[in-house]
Amino acid sequence: MSTPPSDPDEPPAADEEPVDNTPTVTCDRCDREWELEYELDALYAGNQAFEQFALDHERHTGHFPDGVTPWVVNCQQCPDGERFLDERPARRWAETHGRHTRHDVRIQHADDDSETAINTVVEATGDPESPDQPADGEADE
Numbered sequence: 001m002s003t004p005p006s007d008p009d010e011p012p013a014a015d016e017e018p019v020d021n022t023p024t025v026t027c028d029r030c031d032r033e034w035e036l037e038y039e040l041d042a043l044y045a046g047n048q049a050f051e052q053f054a055l056d057h058e059r060h061t062g063h064f065p066d067g068v069t070p071w072v073v074n075c076q077q078c079p080d081g082e083r084f085l086d087e088r089p090a091r092r093w094a095e096t097h098g099r100h101t102r103h104d105v106r107i108q109h110a111d112d113d114s115e116t117a118i119n120t121v122v123e124a125t126g127d128p129e130s131p132d133q134p135a136d137g138e139a140d141e
């Protein structure tokens with residue numbers, strides 16, 4: 001048993017500095033407004049704090065706060081799915097899921113109400129095991 005080195009006690013979240021520009025989030029459905037102090041404390045900076053809040057809000061309430069139009073990714077072949085606040089991670093999720101499962105994944109964005117089907121047909125990437133040799137009419141069977 002070794003005694004741990006002096007482990008620094010976390011200072012109580014006292015009012016050290018008045019936070020001027022704490023971003024706030026509003027939700028019409030909840031008729032509430034939140035400051036993102038907690039998310040900022042949890043090391044999510046700037047926009048990420050907002051995203052984290054939005055995702056947490058959705059997780060707990062089932063809807064996103066104002067100003068958030070999530071990218072909803074749903075697998076058509078299994079219950080898997082995710083929601084993202086950006087198109088890029090949504091696409092990455094869809095592509096990754098498709099790569100591993102060969103499932104068809106659909107991306108929806110509430111903003112334009114359009115659906116994008118990610119067709120996850122795995123493309124042949126120069127696979128030497130699948131040569132496109134011409135049939136030379138010689139069947140040796």
Ligand SMILES: [Zn+2]
Nearest residue numbers: 027029030061
């Ligand atoms: Zn809400």
Ligand SMILES: [Zn+2]
Nearest residue numbers: 075078080103
């Ligand atoms: Zn799936």
